Amino acid sequence: MTKTRTLALTPGDPAGIGPDLVVMLANSRTADRIVVIADHSVLTERAKLLGRDVSFNDYLPEECNPGIEIIHVDCQYPVTAGEGDHRHSIYLINTLNRAVDGCLSGEFDALVTGPVNKEKMMQGGFDFSGHTEYLAKKSGAKLPVMLLMNQSLKVALVTTHVPLSEVPGYISRERIVATVRVLHKDLTERFGLDSPHIGVCGLNPHAGEGGELGREEITDIIPAIDSLREEGINASGPFPADTIFTQHQLSKFDVVLAMYHDQGLPVIKHSAFGEIVNVTLGLPIIRTSVDHGTAYHIAGRGGADAGSLRAALTLASQLSVRSQT
The missing domain is CATH 3.40.718.10 (Isopropylmalate Dehydrogenase)
Incomplete structure (x- = not known):
């Protein structure tokens, strides 16, 4: 029997299209367990903006069923779709850290990341030139x-x-x-x-x-x-x-x-x-990502394309299967 893969998904900048993409995936059928690490209210508010009736189950570590679940991480500052805010940077770091820690411990089989705005991250006080470099430092990769x-x-x-x-x-x-x-x-x-x-x-x-x-x-x-x-x-x-x-x-x-x-x-x-799909090699964990940015100009407006995220999730699942065979 094929083991259900548990994939951690960080949507990225809460003001960008990352939450839109999660909402678009919410009612999709999946053979994997996708654990979204994000502020629950950001996702529900974005669903309302997009006119979509979706619901998210809370993450239960002891369960291992295909579908989409949420680990809530509080975003302390208000989020307006399309308006990037450097104050969200600490929230983004918290979501990433939770995801990486889970991958390193074996709780998650792979990490999939949504888009962030590097300028906003650095304005928020973080030395963040990109996911690639941050994840290497966090995981100890040379x-x-x-x-x-x-x-x-x-x-x-x-x-x-x-x-x-x-x-x-x-x-x-x-x-x-x-x-x-x-x-x-x-x-x-x-x-x-x-x-x-x-x-x-x-x-x-x-x-x-x-x-x-x-x-x-x-x-x-x-x-x-x-x-x-x-x-x-x-x-x-x-x-x-x-x-x-x-x-x-x-x-x-x-x-x-x-x-x-x-x-x-x-x-x-x-x-x-x-x-x-963007893949980071040389890490002790599997990490894939979308190939696009935050796209503030279409966030919350219904124009996002989830193709790259779907491809990133599929590849993360495939790589995790191979790494355990």
Whole structure:
């Protein structure tokens, strides 16, 4: 008999579309147990705004039935759909901490996160450049790796939420090697890929043109790839970013490793925005997320699309099954 998976879900910014998405899922049939960690009143008020008749059962740890349940975490400040408020940041941290603690203890099989506004989080006094970095610090992971994926494409990053002007300073042989090791390990163990082929982007235009357009490929990226291949990891490159994402090239790789955020993510988001899942590799827990932001402009108005959240929940369930086999 298949074990029911228990997935922790944090909706994210209470003023964004995260609560809308939870409301949209409320009456859906699911084979998993989805435990939403949020303020109960925020969800019920959002349901009223959306004109939906939904109800949420309280979380009972001793039960293990498919469906959606709520762990109430109090949001101390008023919430208005579409109006972000930095005072909500402590509420968001509390929901995340409850979810991560539950995953680390084995109470939950995986974590799925909704969108937050990083600017509001930092205005609220938290050093929060993103879920990826916060979850790594909270769980004690040394190097989190961001992977965005859909059915046909996987893109991972060497650097994540770093100003573009600072990216070259992060591109070192050691960091690339460490990133690819994490990528290889999780693709093998969690995704079940046998010797995944990793295509590595260059940093500079045309992958540096032999040093004429930048030397990071020569000094760091090529030596890193050579070192990885000596370890038996199937890595190739560096390839110019403007050609590795062609269909012909993509067919050769299981995943593309981009050097920085806006080198790789625009490609996958252009191809399938709303269907993409963000996965954090290198954590001691399974974490997936939606591929979009808070979308304040449509919060509470009925225009949200739950496609990415559904995909994130499905992948979290699949990964948790594989991790326990």
